[in-house]
Amino acid sequence: METEASHRVFKDRLYGQFARIGKALANPHRLELLELLAQGERTVESLAIEIGVSMANASQHLQSLRDAGLVENRKQGLYVHYRLADESVFILSKGLRTVAERRLAELERLVREHFGDRSDPEPVRMEDLLARARSGLVVILDTRPASEYVAGHIAGALSVPIDDLKKRLRRLPKGKEYVAYCRGPYCVYADRAVELLRKSGRNARRLLDGFPEWKAAGLPVEIEVEE
Amino acid sequence: METEASHRVFKDRLYGQFARIGKALANPHRLELLELLAQGERTVESLAIEIGVSMANASQHLQSLRDAGLVENRKQGLYVHYRLADESVFILSKGLRTVAERRLAELERLVREHFGDRSDPEPVRMEDLLARARSGLVVILDTRPASEYVAGHIAGALSVPIDDLKKRLRRLPKGKEYVAYCRGPYCVYADRAVELLRKSGRNARRLLDGFPEWKAAGLPVEIEVEE
């Protein structure tokens, strides 16, 4: 017969294991790392620069994510490339964002202050974009850095990193309908692209979600093939 | 024009907000509280006793969950009742468990050691139970404490708290097929019930998931109506 005490020991161990995952999510830098890694694998150095911490610090955070099983890495030459360990890790971080959006009034205020009114033009939903893309009416622009496009992008999308958009604007035909996307709902690249495109008299909207959400939804993606 | 620095400030604030949720998930007791609250609302005292911590400590953890927006409370007389704030909170904690199951070898080992081989008899899946329940062939037993049954249970289930099962066994007809469920996959009540039922010569299996998963899947539930 199992005692009450031994049952408590089991539960403590059980929730101790679950808490390993929770602890990994308990730091803003680690959450930002997970979001960047959802775009595809990256090196420690590039992650450290992007999130604005020292390399030693980024390395430590990545290791604690690895200890919790959330990411994996591989060494290639001098560089160590990290990636999300599993699709479920993206689902988890998306779940965390969903709760934050629903429950934290301060988050909503923060986003409103930073982005202003994002409902004009109305963002496009993934299903709508899929339908329009099939009819060939719409040009899809991937505004993320080229390396992220290479690692995976919405099928049929053009790579137009936001910093290149200005000089490539002239070559984008008018009269078309544009939809820009980037890393996710809190990424600013697509908003900037839409602004530039509309100022130049083009019809443009942003995709509400980013590439990771598109991919997780099982919608068509492409990966750049190495020659 | 937005500066790089101000963009960093925004991102730091943004991920700071997300991390509020992450921090709330970073403690084993808090995760256990969330799982108990997924069964329905409960008082501080009953939660403290169940998870084996002092009332002051339980109160503090519940308050930090509330500060993160994960739970809400209401005061009734001397008692403060806490409940999950939103369906999305259960989805999040389920996502966390899924990642732990997939990624932590130690968790699998722990569960195997404690439960032994759980595949004989094979647990029933929710869809299967739904189909069998409709055909009226199966008796569904809710083995959780009565208070949790009252707060919500699988439609048509009988309340047979695990501690009462022994003395109620005689009144359960033989020749029927029984399916027992409880709080979730790591809850032991249903396993114990299945063991008792089978020892007495009855045909019994456990439901793989618990009540919260059933409810979250949108399957039919009932709530005890107060007279």
Next chain:
DNA sequence: CAACTAATCAAGTAATCTATAGAATATTTG
């Protein structure tokens, strides 16, 4: 093989988190 570089390690300090104990508060009950 020497110089260089990406990444990690190790140690120290500051900050944060956790549990405890005892006091304080709010509400009910006799």
Next chain:
DNA sequence: CAAATATTCTATAGATTACTTGATTAGTTG
């Protein structure tokens, strides 16, 4: 209104986490 009770508050000590700095490791390149 006094006693009892559920909960919260406050202060504190100990544990854990986070970031920095400088050294070390592993791999590349000339």
